[in-house]
Amino acid sequence: MSDAKQPANRVIIAMILLALPALHGLALTSVQPNRIVPGDAYRLMEIVGLGGALLLSLPFVAVLWLAWRPSEKRMRVIFVINIALLMALPWALALFCMSFVDADQPYARAGVGPGIWTLLFLLLLILIELRTRLQLSKGLQNMAAALVVGSLSLALISGWLEPLALAREYAGRREQFAAAVLYHLMLVGAAVALSLVIGFLLALLIRRLTRLQTPAFSVLSIIQTIPSLALFGLLLAPLAWLAARYPLLADLGVKGIGWAPALIALVGYSLLPMTRNTFVALEEVPPDVIESARGMGMSPWQVFSQVRLPLALPVLLEGIRITAIQAIGLAAVAALIGAGGLGTFIFQGLGQAAMDLVVLGALPILIMALIVDAGFSALAAYFRRGVVHD
Amino acid sequence: MIELREVSKLFGREHAVDGISLTVASGELCVLVGTSGCGKSTTLRMINRLIEHSAGQILIDGQQIRSFNGQVLRRRMGYAIQSTGLFPHWSVARNIGLVPRLLKWTPARIEERVTELMELLGLEPATFADKMPAQLSGGQAQRVGVARALAADPDILLMDEPFGALDPITRETLQDELLRLQSRLRKTIVFVTHDMDEALKLADRIVVMNQGRIVQQGTPQTLLHEPADEFVESLLGGADRGLKQAGLTRVATLMQPLDPAQAKAKADLPTVGVDDSLRLALSLMLWHRCESLMVTSEDGQPVGTLAFHDLLRTAP
Structure with a gap:
């Protein structure tokens, strides 16, 4: 130097x-x-x-x-x-x-x-x-x-x-804190996992039925624009009605407030980034690679599992990363409808003008987001390394 | 042997290929040539059923291709394309071993075959086996593409403008390599290109296509001497045809045997190889501003002379 x-x-x-x-x-x-x-x-x-x-x-x-x-x-x-x-x-x-x-x-x-x-x-x-x-x-x-x-x-x-x-x-809140962190993680994990499954299937579907593409992404975008609080409110009545109608659901803990509306809303918000990234990831695999895979005599399933999916993986992981970070932040708001999680401390702190309590809730959310960001970025880079020369 | 009988392909109402009949004999290198959109690639892809033909019959060794499962059929044919289509997430060795793996060969047999092919195509196995496609030059990648197409030792090789994206020097090297391979392996090859020079150089038989139909087919010499119409003539380069034909003829056919008495006197003449083309000989004469050349054999020994007026004789 x-x-x-x-x-x-x-x-x-x-x-x-x-x-x-x-x-x-x-x-x-x-x-x-x-x-x-x-x-x-x-x-x-x-x-x-x-x-x-x-x-x-x-x-x-x-x-x-x-x-x-x-x-x-x-x-x-x-x-x-x-x-x-x-x-x-x-x-x-x-x-x-x-x-x-x-x-x-x-x-x-x-x-x-x-x-x-x-x-x-x-x-x-x-x-x-x-x-x-x-x-x-x-x-x-x-x-x-x-x-x-x-x-x-x-x-x-x-x-x-x-x-x-x-x-x-x-x-003063050791146990509450540990429980809140765990609950927050579970809520985010469940939302990301569910939206991954749904988003993946949806992406596969609109790859098949191309005329569904525009309407599907429009609907997902509209969900994205509903303010989170409003979405929780919108879910309150139908879920309460469902729980009253079907005791089985009530036994599972489905109510107008609590984890059920929080999870549904989180999945709703997660679907757009998840579906779009999965869709783009699968679409962007170079067509000549797919052509030669078919030309070599690979079956449609082999083409998908051995060529298309591995090549789509880095972009797909990017989608999971964005979705997870967004869900970590959004899950805090879910505390307002009694879903628990770290948001509880934030809203308690706001209510009591105790800024340190707000920080106690916000700091782990920030750290979680940073860890998820670094983790998935590293993972995507790892899978990309094979493709781009090092 | 590949036979096409009155084969058509319709995309919507458009005839991409319109009732073509063509027979490619075993061990023949048949080049489909034409402008883009003439249906040559479509024809190629119908042979391995990447595209299904709309009408007519395609037969491989006398059997209708529709009677085979498409994947089984494709594993029996080598396929190489312009952009190589190598899997970017697989090493060179794994790419080459793709079809053998699909055919469930044992790992030991696959490894042996991959090494053999890499050596055949001049790719040092120790250096290249573990490289990723992104680390290869265009020429190396295309060699891997050809090795992959040859992996399961198919009788038939389909090549869709495999050298189209390469620089002229690399392209020429790989063309020579293909001719060398073909003289050893004797595959039945269908080769698609839009480059008439490439077609003239490689083909046993050239099939000229235009707007989905076959305009003319024959040996390179036939095409040069008797182009069927203006379209074929223009593909052959019009007035350049003389040079193209000279490019196809070996110096050996027109040279005069060396008169030992004159050998000393002509020792200073520029030399040309006995296997070089008349086109090269002409170029050397123009460059050195001389009327005759010394012809040397492969080991560099003078074997004859070639004078400018020899070029004007018709090849025997």
Whole structure:
């Protein structure tokens, strides 16, 4: 790699110029004596004093200086500083909790303020910029991720973060939380599985009966445009009627509210991306490959199972990925009709103006979506690798 | 042997192929040539029942193709197409072994056959067996396509413009290779192309098609000497015909045996191979601005001379 100086990296400079005022000007943390009483917000100066504040500005100023005349080497130094800052963040919070939250008050709690969220966001943006600029090996990227996650996990296990409001909210709802995560996953899993089966069959059907194509996609698009709450409402009456009419359904737990309408609505929303991607995936297999498969004397089933389906798989997985991520988010709304899941915390938190409870519900949803995204992307890339040369 | 008797194909009301009759003898390389949309590809695909014929009879070794199951029929015929149609998710070796696997050969026998075919087509097995099609050049991919068509040692080979998408040099190499293979294997080959030069070079017999009908069929020489109509003439390149014919004739047919007394005096002449075409000889004369060439045998020994006025004699 050449070590020639390049023009200043404006992205990183802009991020740091935003980060510095956030570090000093915004409230980083807050302390509440209990859940109800509004807390006191703390800025950096109030936590560590002028000297400390200047000291903590140093890494940011260093990055600013490095980004001014960036070279391959300097960008790597920025990467190391960035990872170090992300690793240090949970421990800084732990230190804050130790010195500012009264250990004798069991309900006292520390909140994470807008300053920290902003800094976190800006640091992640810098990471994304560094990833595009530097050709970082997969191993190095994974190691950096492991360091940050490891540091956070260690801080959580140590118990020093217990005074955090988020942890307090979690501590009071351990079992509920585990059940909600499981329920959320089950709801999403069932919706994705069902829509995969239905979407797949539907895609096969409209490949056969081409004149159904336009009407089928129109109907699926219309379902997609119904607001989720309205769809839940629309399902309430017919499901209640069905349950009243057929006791067997009622015994299965089908009611106007609960998992049944949630699942139906989720499947409804999932059908469009699932069917469309399956359809496109199967259609886009090169016709000459199919032609030669038939010409070699493969049976229609062999052509489908050995050629068309494997070649369609990457695009098909893409459909499952999009559908799953969409369902993870939508399932949160289903809490409103008593379907449970992580949405329960979000709506409870909104009702009680307890933002940390909202975060307790939203954070796992975000993490789930990220994991599903990464997992299916990797899977699709794996199946694609055989086709496109490596 | 392949026989077509009054075969037609209708797409809707359109006659894609209109009552053609054609016999391809065993071991013959028959080239269907014509402009695009003339029905030559349709004819080819009717033979392996990728397309069903609407009327007439198609017979393989005297048996109606309708009496066979379509898949069984196709496994008995090799099929190679322009874009190769290799399965992009399978390695080269697996692609070649496709039909043997469909025929449920034992894995050991398949592997042996695949290696044999790769060597036959000049694809080093150790290098190419595990490559994916996307890693191959156009010429290599087409070799794999031909190897795949030959895999189960079919008597009949159907080839639909297999070299159409290749650059001229690679195309020429593969044409030579096909002729070399054919002289060894003696398959019954139906070869579709729109390139008359390719047809003249490869064919035992050329079948010219236009608008679903056969306009003329015969050996390349017959076509060049007696084109049936203006259409065939224009396909043959009109005024270029002299050169095309020269391209089909070997230097050996017109050369004068070497007079040992003159051998020394003519040692400085440019040389041409005994198996090269008259077209090449003419080109060499034009290039070197000379009226005669030394003809050398395969091992480079002078065996004769060829003078410009020799070219004007009719081939015996």
